[in-house]
Amino acid sequence: MAKRVRGSRTGRPIMALLDLLGRRWVLRIVWELREQPKRFRELQDLIGASPTIVNGRLGELRLARLVELDPDSGYRLTALGKELLRLFLPLHVWSEKWAKALD
Amino acid sequence: MAKRVRGSRTGRPIMALLDLLGRRWVLRIVWELREQPKRFRELQDLIGASPTIVNGRLGELRLARLVELDPDSGYRLTALGKELLRLFLPLHVWSEKWAKALD
DNA sequence: GAGTTTACTACATAAACTGTAGCGTGTCCC
């Protein structure tokens, strides 16, 4: 069986994924890594969360093989992480429409 | 300016959206509503969270116009919510691939 | 009017997050 990332009581991958992504700062971290790798402190300053939690989330994302640490450049998305990001890119455009609808 | 859903300190819709979705149970609730409307208790039982938090999240989702309560059938996605869900559907397939990669 | 079903709330306990300070390692420079 696949490594459980967390909370996948059901064992269904979609639930594990929703659980992983549905935790504070995780989506945001993936988003901030969309273009270039970022250093720990840089990431922390960008998102404005405590180092404790940034470190914790990066650990979970590394376990999930979505993020990796390259000593030379910093934290970056893995191939798997980039695939996931690609699925999320349409959100950017949609969010603008959504914001207008909320007016 | 658009109603802030929360934490959109920047005013950028994508950040507000990532913040809304990146809170425990929110993605899961949207996911559970993907097919039919669900009653409050039904939803609560399905996801296994406390009524306090289910109610709180539903309130936020209603403010964000992604979910609405139809007295006859229960909580359901709005047109906007369905659009968002459509963007998320590819996650289902991808999550299977991801789970295999974690083996 | 007693029993059900509904959405939702109160509240004490437990878990998670924050903010600040600081550790340990490596590297560069004199």
Next chain:
DNA sequence: GGGACACGCTACAGTTTATGTAGTAAACTC
């Protein structure tokens, strides 16, 4: 060698947020 710096990361007290159980109030059913 020794000082300054950048790096990832950790400790910990204080605050915020979530949990779990119980229960409320309104609408319907018989």
